[in-house]
Structure formats: C-alpha cells, structure tokens
Amino acid sequence: MTDRLDRSNGARTPLSELSTSLHLLSAPPEDSTVECTFRYGADDPLAVHLELRVSAGTPVTWVVGRDVLSAGVKGLSGDGDFRVWPSRAQSATPLLYLRLERPRGRATLAADLTEVHRWLEHTYELVPAGEEDALLDWDTLTRVPLPPA
Numbered sequence: 476m477t478d479r480l481d482r483s484n485g486a487r488t489p490l491s492e493l494s495t496s497l498h499l500l501s502a503p504p505e506d507s508t509v510e511c512t513f514r515y516g517a518d519d520p521l522a523v524h525l526e527l528r529v530s531a532g533t534p535v536t537w538v539v540g541r542d543v544l545s546a547g548v549k550g551l552s553g554d555g556d557f558r559v560w561p562s563r564a565q566s567a568t569p570l571l572y573l574r575l576e577r578p579r580g581r582a583t584l585a586a587d588l589t590e591v592h593r594w595l596e597h598t599y600e601l602v603p604a605g606e607e608d609a610l611l612d613w614d615t616l617t618r619v620p621l622p623p624a
Contacts, residue, residue, distance in 0.1 A: 490516040493594040497584040515598040
C-alpha cells in the first residue's frame with residue numbers, strides 16, 4: 476500500500492494505491508495471475524479504479540463505487556457488470572471474489588480479502604464515509620452536458 480499526493484491535475488490531492496496479484500479462476504494455473512492496482516484518490520472520492528494488467532499490452536481499468544467494494548468485503552455487493560463478495564470457506568487466506576462482466580465475456584478473480592479490506596479502511600481515513608460530496612467539484616459537474624437519455 477502506498478500513499479502519495481497526485482499532482483497531475485494541478486491540485487495536490489491524496490492518493491492511495493494497493494498493488495497486488497489477483498487470481499483468474501477460469502485460467503490454467505500458469506496463466507492465472509493478474510497484476511492489479513487498486514487506486515483511490517480524493518479527486519474522485521466515490522470511486523476506486525482497478526487497473527488490471529493481463530498482458531504486456533495496455534492495462535484494463537474498471538471504475539467501481541468505493542461503497543460497493545466496501546460492502547463486498549462483508550457480503551454480496553454490486554449489480555450489472557461488477558459484483559464482489561467474500562469467500563464463505565474458512566481458510567488461512569480469506570478471499571474476495573471480483574466478477575467482471577462485458578457483453579462478450581466475463582471473468583471471476585480472487586484477491587486476498589484481508590489485504591483489500593485493510594486498504595479500503597485506509598481510504599476511509601483519507602476521506603471518511605459521508606464526506607465525499609464535499610470534495611466533488613459540483614460546478615464542473617453541472618457545466619458538463621449529459622448525453623441524451
């Protein structure tokens with residue numbers, strides 16, 4: 476787990492990252508490891524970015540609600556293209572399952588639940604639950620036109 480200040484947008488905002496290995500459950504053992512960085516920043520306080528490096532090419536990024544991921548360490552959470560839940564089995568390393576779905580495929584990955592839970596708790600030290608709205612730039616958000624429904 477690393478913390479730093481993100482200066483890419485001209486501001487100095489806290490950023491926390493967790494680099495870890497996930498295990499792709501449907502892959503043969505020799506191809507099952509997927510490197511992943513969980514990224515949380517106060518500049519986007521409602522979201523966690525998961526950067527998955529599945530090959531030498533461009534990483535794949537999924538953006539999920541921090542609250543959805545946080546609820547998933549305790550029980551089934553998420554809907555649609557992202558679901559997350561803890562393992563029920565009592566083992567030396569409790570697991571957190573992440574299910575990613577797209578129209579042309581789906582993947583279920585397993586992470587170390589304790590490691591992800593500890594990192595998520597740290598993100599709530601950076602930005603406590605309920606205080607996310609105070610960090611959002613509402614003026615910018617309301618100036619950007621929404622696509623037609």
